[in-house]
Amino acid sequence: MKILIIKLGAKGDVVRTLCILPALKEKYPDSDISWITKENTAGFLQDNPYIKKILTPNEEINQKPLVFDILINFDIDEEACQMAEKISAEKKLGFYMKDNFPAAFNLGAEYYLNTLFDDELKKSNKKTYQEMMFQAAELEWKKQKSEIFLNKKDKKYAQDFLRNNMIKGKIIGIHLGASPRWPSKAWHPSQVKEFIIKSRKKEYNILLFGGPDEINRYSKFAEELGNEGIKIFLNNPQNSNKEFSSLVNICDMMICSDSLALHVALALNKPVIGLFFCTSPDEIEDYNLLKKLVSPMLKEFFPEKSDLYDENLVKSISASQVFNEAEKILNKNK
Numbered sequence: 001m002k003i004l005i006i007k008l009g010a011k012g013d014v015v016r017t018l019c020i021l022p023a024l025k026e027k028y029p030d031s032d033i034s035w036i037t038k039e040n041t042a043g044f045l046q047d048n049p050y051i052k053k054i055l056t057p058n059e060e061i062n063q064k065p066l067v068f069d070i071l072i073n074f075d076i077d078e079e080a081c082q083m084a085e086k087i088s089a090e091k092k093l094g095f096y097m098k099d100n101f102p103a104a105f106n107l108g109a110e111y112y113l114n115t116l117f118d119d120e121l122k123k124s125n126k127k128t129y130q131e132m133m134f135q136a137a138e139l140e141w142k143k144q145k146s147e148i149f150l151n152k153k154d155k156k157y158a159q160d161f162l163r164n165n166m167i168k169g170k171i172i173g174i175h176l177g178a179s180p181r182w183p184s185k186a187w188h189p190s191q192v193k194e195f196i197i198k199s200r201k202k203e204y205n206i207l208l209f210g211g212p213d214e215i216n217r218y219s220k221f222a223e224e225l226g227n228e229g230i231k232i233f234l235n236n237p238q239n240s241n242k243e244f245s246s247l248v249n250i251c252d253m254m255i256c257s258d259s260l261a262l263h264v265a266l267a268l269n270k271p272v273i274g275l276f277f278c279t280s281p282d283e284i285e286d287y288n289l290l291k292k293l294v295s296p297m298l299k300e301f302f303p304e305k306s307d308l309y310d311e312n313l314v315k316s317i318s319a320s321q322v323f324n325e326a327e328k329i330l331n332k333n334k
Contacts, residue, residue, distance in 0.1 A: 001031040004066070004087065006073040006094070008057065008080050010179070011241070012260035014041045015267055016285075017074055018146035019130050021050035023139045034068075036083065043241030044264075047149040057083065072137050076102035076116065094136050109136035122303045128285040145287055146267040148245050158246035165233055167205050170330055173251035175209035175261035176275075183309040184278045184301065185257040187317065189221065194319035195255075195326075196225065196232060204330070206232040207251060209244070209261055253329050255322060258284060266290060271329045273322060277313050278306040291325050293317050 032052040039056045071089035081097040092105045104110040112132040134141040178185035210218040215237045254265040258279045265272045272290045278301045281292045295316040
């Protein structure tokens with residue numbers, strides 16, 4: 001049994017779709033599973049025992065015919081849908097393009113598709129993303145988790161980071177970057193600063209995560225704090241996917257918006273405080289690890305105005321509220 005998964009999109013979406021793998025193996029124990037994803041996301045799939053082969057769109061899929069028993073496309077973008085149509089498979093599930101609009105191969109995939117184009121359904125929907133993907137793949141949803149598998153090299157990278165920075169004690173990871181598509185996903189810097197000051201007074205270490213797009217902003221932020229005598233640590237914004245994951249893994253907890261870091265942390269079994277300003281908290285599976293803090297203004301923006309920036313919105317979850325929840329998590333096992 002040869003199974004192909006297509007999931008190219010945003011890194012966080014790829015990570016949270018990994019939960020499909022144990023369910024596929026349970027239903028098809030003798031299957032070989034291949035996964036097509038973008039090159040800059042493939043690292044999250046490395047060392048995964050459920051995946052036989054990781055492919056990228058520019059590889060042999062464009063050079064020779066591929067034939068599978070089952071193809072599941074979890075993406076609605078044009079590139080993925082075109083691949084889903086081009087590749088031969090006895091059974092196809094998920095999404096394809098029809099008259100330049102995404103369509104569903106099967107009835108199970110229609111519900112998720114409808115949530116993307118029907119604002120009222122989007123507002124009323126209580127199914128998580130994972131549950132909807134299981135429905136699209138015609139699998140039984142049992143709250144299966146995604147996993148990221150760190151090898152010795154990955155773990156050594158994180159241990160070297162701790163040693164080189166002489167970090168001892170509890171670590172709070174913070175990743176509050178936001179896609180330009182949802183500028184109000186990111187917590188306001190003034191609230192972040194207030195939270196960090198409260199945390200440092202309790203001698204918690206702060207590890208601020210950023211990517212290439214956040215280099216200047218995060219460096220300036222850290223410098224401003226340093227000038228006030230407040231020390232924090234930064235990851236290398238050029239970290240590979242597995243290096244990023246290894247640093248999340250050494251944190252005692254993460255604070256982040258509905259973003260990549262949230263899904264990575266959950267995949268590593270880390271407690272998370274998730275901040276929701278303009279996206280649906282109901283679509284995020286908590287796995288008994290995620291504390292959702294929802295802006296009191298969310299209903300004013302979700303989903304019709306999710307793409308707008310509003311300063312009052314991103315200030316609407318207080319530093320004190322987040323800090324109090326962080327204290328509960330960090331002191332839980334005392």
